[in-house]
Amino acid sequence: MVMALLLFVSLVEAMAVNGLNQQVQRNIGASAGGQALDLAFVMDCTGSMGSYIDTARKHIQAIVDEIVTSSNTTVRLALVEYRDHPPQDNTFVTKTYNFTDSVFMMKIWLNAARATGGGDGPEAVAEALFKATKLSWRPEATKITVLISDAPPHGLVPSQDSSFPGSPTDTIQ
Numbered sequence: 491m492v493m494a495l496l497l498f499v500s501l502v503e504a505m506a507v508n509g510l511n512q513q514v515q516r517n518i519g520a521s522a523g524g525q526a527l528d529l530a531f532v533m534d535c536t537g538s539m540g541s542y543i544d545t546a547r548k549h550i551q552a553i554v555d556e557i558v559t560s561s562n563t564t565v566r567l568a569l570v571e572y573r574d575h576p577p578q579d580n581t582f583v584t585k586t587y588n589f590t591d592s593v594f595m596m597k598i599w600l601n602a603a604r605a606t607g608g609g610d611g612p613e614a615v616a617e618a619l620f621k622a623t624k625l626s627w628r629p630e631a632t633k634i635t636v637l638i639s640d641a642p643p644h645g646l647v648p649s650q651d652s653s654f655p656g657s658p659t660d661t662i663q
């Protein structure tokens with residue numbers, strides 16, 4: 491069974507433990523007998539995101555503790571960081587950390603995440619979500635992706651999109 495839920499959060503504060511946990515409960519409740527949860531965070535790591543990454547780092551343990559305690563669920567976590575396509579950003583487009591059952595490992599990844607660069611307004615959202623589909627999702631798990639971002643993808647508003655008035659899909663590998 492495939493169950494994907496995309497939560498668009500413009501403020502990570504909106505990812506407060508309770509809100510996300512309620513979403514998770516609803517989805518687990520809806521999936522017959524599902525006791526496995528795969529939770530992927532897709533995170534904009536461009537310049538403006540510093541405080542959001544800090545908040546995610548602070549709350550991730552609480553979110554996982556809450557989910558594990560209240561739903562008796564085995565949780566695995568994954569992280570996809572993204573910035574932008576060259577020439578807007580020359581560091582990386584996406585950086586993927588496949589699923590782990592270790593909250594400790596997830597924290598190490600979040601601790602290493604840095605907010606920098608990004609160039610123009612829109613970022614490589616589409617590429618990041620594409621990478622999220624390639625993670626090692628368990629077939630039987632409830633699957634949730636949380637997108638943490640403060641900027642739109644390329645290709646939506648051509649007039650504000652100097653580099654990629656269309657979506658830069660040709661660069662998706």
Ligand SMILES: *[C@@H]1O[C@H](CO)[C@@H](O)[C@H](O)[C@H]1NC(C)=O
Nearest residue numbers: 524525559560561562563564
């Ligand atoms: C949690 O799940 C395990 C394994 O499925 C089960 O043995 C245990 O009784 C459950 N605990 C609660 C509190 O539901």
Ligand SMILES: *[C@@H]1O[C@H](CO)[C@@H](O)[C@H](O)[C@H]1NC(C)=O
Nearest residue numbers: 586587588589621624625626
């Ligand atoms: C995650 O792991 C799976 C299984 O090992 C692999 O097929 C997949 O390519 C990996 N995904 C990414 C984005 O690294």
